[in-house]
Amino acid sequence: MKSAVETLNPTRVRLTVEVPFEELKDSLDAAYKKINQQVTVKGFRKGKIPARVIDQRFGRGAVLEEAVNDALPKFYTDAVNEAELNPLGQPEVDIKELKDNELLSFTAEVDIRPALEIPDYSGIEVEVDAIEVADEDVDKAVEELRERFASTSPVERAAEEGDVVTLDLEAKVDGEVLEDGVAKDVSYTIGSGELLDGIDEAVKGKSAGEEATFTSELKGGSAAGKEAEVTVKVSQVAARELPELDDEFAQLASEFDTLEELRADSRKRLVNMKEYDQATQAQERVLDKLLELVEVPVPEKLLEDEINTRKHNLEHHQLGQMGLTLDKYLELQEKTAEEFETETREAAVKGIKTQFVLDELVNKEKLNVNQEELTEHLVRRAAGSGMSPDQFAQAVVEGGQVPMLVGEVARGKALAVVVEAATVKDTNGEVVDLSDDEDDAEAVEAAADGDEEAEDSKES
Template sequence: MKTDVEELSPTRVKLTIEVPFEELEHAFDVTYKSLAKQVRIKGFRPGKAPARLIDRYVGRGAVISEAVNHAVPELYNEAIQKEEIFALGQPDVEVTKLEDNEELAFTAEVDIRPKFEVKDYKGIEVTVDNATVTEEQVDEQIGTLRERFSTLVGADRPVEDGDHLSIDLSASIDGEKLEDVAVSGYSYEVGTNTMLEGLDETLRGMEAGGEATFKTTLVGGEHGGKEADVTVTVQSVKVKELPELDDEFAQLASEFDTIDELREDVRKRMADVRRMQQLSAARDKALEKLIESVDIPLPDAVVDEEIDRRRQSLEQQLAQSGLTKEAYLESQEKTEEEFEEELKTGANSAVKAGFILDQLALQEDLSADQGELSQYVFEQAQRMGVSPDQLAQHLVESNQIRVAFTEVVRGKAMDVVLAGAKVTDEDGNVIEQEVVEASDEDAVEEAAKAAAAAAAEVSEDEAKDDKDEDAPKADDSK
């Protein structure tokens, strides 16, 4: 087999492959065996008809076409491996020469990952926010905890912001009562402004048993957008009573005996969270700097595919939340043009980051073993709220194991970058990086068992998967 490679651009190549017919012997053997099982020739059992009779029965041209369709994917994969080409996606294949018993020639155009080396990935300097926890922040967290243990008690006074009311509402338009716009015993906190415009202003100063009417524009429903007279009746007024901030509260709200112990635990937990936020921010900023330091061309088709994936993901999220794209853009204060530009920028960064981390993994000779893949499955399952074995099964059934494997390896490449980075906070303090061990060994073990078969499949068939991923299908041949 002879292969010539023409670089159409830094991200696309054209392979011209010429194969003597004698090298197609295996493809013809497979084709004859397949056709022999399909045809029925008198005097021969299924699968036993000789090649010359099959040629005569189905036609030599059909046999050659079938053999070529079988041979082209294997020949293409052999060529890209021999030429060390990192192909992306399916190639555009065209058979240019096909002469019986002489030669098969075809071309294959395919996007490729650009050739480059990651050089400046050690010693990246990044600055993250301070992790200092102030007394005011501890007070705020303690206050939130007190809110959870608060009680509502009746108040014999005019309504104020923050009061919790039980109210009845009714509405009318031009004196005609709206039966479908009425509610009784509705719990409402004054000052939140989460209902009708003008309601909070009307409620302030009222007392239990009081009634008042105000004009407002109805929202939603059959009468949405219409002005109506709304009558509100206050059934009860209650105020939130917080527990005293003492040792008794600490014992009620936690496993600690004193309020000082509770405060110290809150401070420690907040510091741990801040530290994790620091490391996460450091990781993101280090990747941003790495992306900025590497200048490589990106295949348009790969970027377009990432843009489409991101757009579809957002549309699914909006559909699930019941929002329209227009409402989303309004909430984000973005125009359609700004949204599209942001989508394109994000897709370019994501594709570029993937290329860089893949190359760095090659340079550092990184891979993923069964335990690491299992840990990934466990962590993803936790985020998704499913069991590890369910997620592992889904990955296998949807042919996403390779994606999981790639994500693990890219994560390890990013670990290399972060380990060599200099991370400091705003005050110049160096942030030490520690390896966080899995906190739930039983759950990790469950994930390991669930993902074992999938991980083994990736490890054993890695080379085969690379071939299958990039192989052109029979329908791609022209």
């Protein structure tokens, strides 16, 4: 076999392959055997029909077609390996010449990973938010905890802001009561915004036994997005009572004996959260700086596939679960279709560039992934999917996605190398030490906004 490579652009090549006919022998034998099992010829036992009879009855062309279809993947793979290419996706194959007993010639166009030159990244400098926790932040955290331990008691008065009311609801669209539009004994805190728009105004001032009717756009169910006439009846009004902020509350709501200890722990938790946010912010900004340093051509077909995958996942998974259409989502986000298209394309471009650059860094820095690192990442991903680690691991193995997870961990380690080499300062001018951060893989996914499964599945 002879092959030659023509570079069409930095991300696409054309392979021209010539195969001597004798190299098709195994595929021809397999083609005759396959046809033998599929056809019947009078006078011959099934599977024992001579090749010359098959040629006469069904045509040599059918045999050649079967043989070529069987042999092409191997010859293509051999040519790719010989040229040391990194193909993306499936090739577009064109048979140029097929001479019986002489020659098979074909071309294969395919997208490839571009060759990247990673420059010195040690000079990257970024600024992140300083970690500041004010007394007001601690007050708010303690107050939120206090809200969780509120008690309620029925009152004989009209409902007010903050009260917990028990409601019966009935929704009509075009005068017809919806099958899923009736609910009984719904508990609702006035002002929480957890039910329908307009419900707060409808129930305020109402006492037990009173009802009101208002119009609201339904957020879910069979008539999501439609205007409905909603009748709400108040069956009970209960006032919320908050516990006193004292040592007794600290003992009720936590493992601490005093309110002072509880406040100190709340401050520590807020600092930890801000440290994580700061580390994520640093990684995102370092990644952005790194991408600015590297010229990364993006294969157009890969980009279009990634864009389509992102749209499909949004429409059929995320929005579908919320009962929203894309049009309604854009309306809620106050975005035009053009703005959505632009943002989706930009995110897809960044995701692909991020993977290319970090994969190149993995090779350059000779980074490996050990079993412990892979297991830790798998457990994190399982938690995010709502599955147990064992269930998630089984799904990953059955779906052939282990290399994808390994790639995610390796890219996380590559980003960590760049972050470690960068200078990170906060807005107060203080140098930030991120050496203890262990969530690099998660940060890569956040920074790249990546649904990388789509691209990984395209690599051969």
